[in-house]
Amino acid sequence: MKERSESEIRGTVRRLILERVDELPPDDSASLLVTTNIDSLGVVELLVAIEEEFGVSIDFVTVDPVSLLTISGLTRHLSTLVEQI
Amino acid sequence: MSGALIDMFARHQPDDTAVETGEQQTSYEQLLNLTRAIREQIERSSVGPGPVVVADDPGAGACATIAAAQALGRAYIPLSASHPAARIQQILAAVEPALIVQSDWTANHLADVLPDHYPLLTISRQLSNLSWARSPEPGVSCASPIGSDIAYAMFTSGTTGRPKGVPVRVQSLMAYLDVAMKRFGVRPGDRASHFFELTFDLSVHDIFVTLLGGGTLVVIPAEQRMLPARFLREKKISHWFSVPSAADSLHRVGALRPGVFPHLRQTLFCGEPLRWPATEAWQAAAPNSRVINLYGPTEATIAISYYVVPRRRSQSNDIYGIVPIGQIFEGQRGEIFSSSETGEQPSRGELRLSGSQVISSYLDARDGHDAFASGPDGVSWYRTGDAVERDGGGLLHFVGRIDHQLKISGYRVEPAEIEDAIHRGFPGCRSIVVRCDQGKRRGLVAAIVCGEGDAPTVSAVRDACASRLPSYMIPAHVVVLASWPVNANGKIDRAAVRRQLEEENVPHVVAQRGEKL
Numbered sequence: 001m002k003e004r005s006e007s008e009i010r011g012t013v014r015r016l017i018l019e020r021v022d023e024l025p026p027d028d029s030a031s032l033l034v035t036t037n038i039d040s041l042g043v044v045e046l047l048v049a050i051e052e053e054f055g056v057s058i059d060f061v062t063v064d065p066v067s068l069l070t071i072s073g074l075t076r077h078l079s080t081l082v083e084q085i
Numbered sequence: 086m087s088g089a090l091i092d093m094f095a096r097h098q099p100d101d102t103a104v105e106t107g108e109q110q111t112s113y114e115q116l117l118n119l120t121r122a123i124r125e126q127i128e129r130s131s132v133g134p135g136p137v138v139v140a141d142d143p144g145a146g147a148c149a150t151i152a153a154a155q156a157l158g159r160a161y162i163p164l165s166a167s168h169p170a171a172r173i174q175q176i177l178a179a180v181e182p183a184l185i186v187q188s189d190w191t192a193n194h195l196a197d198v199l200p201d202h203y204p205l206l207t208i209s210r211q212l213s214n215l216s217w218a219r220s221p222e223p224g225v226s227c228a229s230p231i232g233s234d235i236a237y238a239m240f241t242s243g244t245t246g247r248p249k250g251v252p253v254r255v256q257s258l259m260a261y262l263d264v265a266m267k268r269f270g271v272r273p274g275d276r277a278s279h280f281f282e283l284t285f286d287l288s289v290h291d292i293f294v295t296l297l298g299g300g301t302l303v304v305i306p307a308e309q310r311m312l313p314a315r316f317l318r319e320k321k322i323s324h325w326f327s328v329p330s331a332a333d334s335l336h337r338v339g340a341l342r343p344g345v346f347p348h349l350r351q352t353l354f355c356g357e358p359l360r361w362p363a364t365e366a367w368q369a370a371a372p373n374s375r376v377i378n379l380y381g382p383t384e385a386t387i388a389i390s391y392y393v394v395p396r397r398r399s400q401s402n403d404i405y406g407i408v409p410i411g412q413i414f415e416g417q418r419g420e421i422f423s424s425s426e427t428g429e430q431p432s433r434g435e436l437r438l439s440g441s442q443v444i445s446s447y448l449d450a451r452d453g454h455d456a457f458a459s460g461p462d463g464v465s466w467y468r469t470g471d472a473v474e475r476d477g478g479g480l481l482h483f484v485g486r487i488d489h490q491l492k493i494s495g496y497r498v499e500p501a502e503i504e505d506a507i508h509r510g511f512p513g514c515r516s517i518v519v520r521c522d523q524g525k526r527r528g529l530v531a532a533i534v535c536g537e538g539d540a541p542t543v544s545a546v547r548d549a550c551a552s553r554l555p556s557y558m559i560p561a562h563v564v565v566l567a568s569w570p571v572n573a574n575g576k577i578d579r580a581a582v583r584r585q586l587e588e589e590n591v592p593h594v595v596a597q598r599g600e601k602l
Binding site: 019020022031033037038039040041042043044045047048051057058061062063064065066069 | 543
């Protein structure tokens with residue numbers, strides 16, 4: 001798999017979020033659930049789409065779901081996972 | 086009384102943890118002391134008769150307030166600080182409480198919202214201090230329509246454009262607890278989840294069943310409810326109770342791996358149809374847990390039927406991929422009514438309920454217009470609006486709704502209430518609200534057709550809803566249509582609207598995106 005820089009990962013995460021919300025959160029550390037019109041079921045679908053897009057598998061048994069509710073949290077977590085591939 | 090919380094707090098091991106919220110642990114002794122302190126504050130004051138509004142988040146403070154209200158023979162009414170001011174004020178006007186109890190945590194949110202004529206008691210966050218934010222005035226009391234025969238009242242979505250009050254009698258709660266404690270009870274040492282918001286009646290089960298039984302009530306932070314696998318493991322939950330969506334979501338992301346929940350011994354689901362694939366995955370993930378599917382509208386006190394899910398699905402227990410809702414609780418009655426009268430009891434039709442757990446009227450009697458029916462023997466039946474089927478073995482299966490009511494994460498949503506909120510904001514527009522389960526627009530979607538002038542923006546529509554409705558009733562998506570699809574009778578075809586919205590690129594659908602980046 002082609003290596004992706006952190007900014008590429010962030011860009012892809014934003015694109016996938018924007019496909020599902022009317023407006024992106026005001027900043028990358030704001031919670032999607034609080035600042036956008038996505039609901040919890042929408043977040044689950046977003047996370048599945050992110051896994052498919054990046055070809056990674058997030059371990060939802062050990063990861064704190066709160067860390068996956070922000071663009072920075074998602075980018076950080078995906079950077080680690082992509083490095084491991 | 087078997088269901089008196091305060092008596093049982095005194096009987097449980099004083100050092101056992103009663104309620105756990107994050108790092109904060111409250112022992113039974115502390116909970117008892119807090120309950121007594123709240124009761125004394127109310128008794129010693131000049132608070133008039135009537136119910137107690139609990140304007141707090143789930144936790145020890147709310148549990149103690151509920152126990153104190155019960156000990157004083159007063160009903161409690163939960164209020165969410167996150168709901169819009171208009172809704173909170175509608176509920177307060179409908180119940181005319183004797184006082185409101187808040188925490189200093191929720192007080193910030195409520196400061197500008199609560200009308201200034203209700204006595205207001207604040208519990209400090211550390212539970213160490215009680216203070217009157219607004220003292221009761223002698224001789225001032227409101228005539229509440231809620232008497233001392235009521236245990237609690239919940240507000241659900243109504244078709245009239247305002248929330249519908251469901252008063253549940255003490256006798257109904259006791260009838261429920263008798264069955265629940267016997268069949269799904271909790272004991273000292275057990276760790277039971279507190280998943281539900283206080284405004285959702287399934288929270289009554291969390292609080293009463295756990296604290297009467299002497300277990301530990303473990304509060305789940307709101308942001309963990311979506312995917313609670315880590316929480317379940319870290320907190321070593323032994324008794325889980327949630328809406329099926331939690332299992333569906335964990336199943337969807339692959340978190341229900343065999344054996345991941347070894348501590349779980351009992352799982353209850355209620356509030357939505359329980360689907361077999363997620364159920365089987367949950368059974369594998371929690372090999373030591375029995376799984377029970379509960380069913381019941383708020384009007385029938387928490388739950389009124391149950392099904393202990395076997396380890397194997399078969400032709401008989403799998404109709405449409407949904408787990409049966411099973412059999413009606415002993416002592417309660419459920420019958421199937423069908424409009425085609427053949428003289429025999431039909432096997433498919435609307436489920437109607439009767440018995441000590443079932444309410445006989447709403448807080449506002451006008452809301453009961455279509456909800457109650459009288460049987461030939463003079464018995465009053467509550468019409469659930471749920472279509473069910475009884476199989477050859479006598480098990481009930483949920484089939485669907487006979488009206489337009491929707492379920493969003495277990496919350497009942499009447500599209501008419503949302504459509505009313507949109508109409509109030511934009512009188513020139515007509516809207517239809519549906520739930521989409523396919524495509525990229527999922528969840529609640531409002532379709533709008535406007536007669537004249539410009540269509541409103543997405544954010545304007547959502548703002549109009551947010552000013553009147555709780556967050557779970559605000560459409561996630563708003564789509565402007567050129568015209569309505571109609572059926573053969575010329576009526577708007579809701580199913581066709583939903584199908585259009587679920588399809589990605591319908592040519593005459595214009596997505597009005599509002600102010601974009």
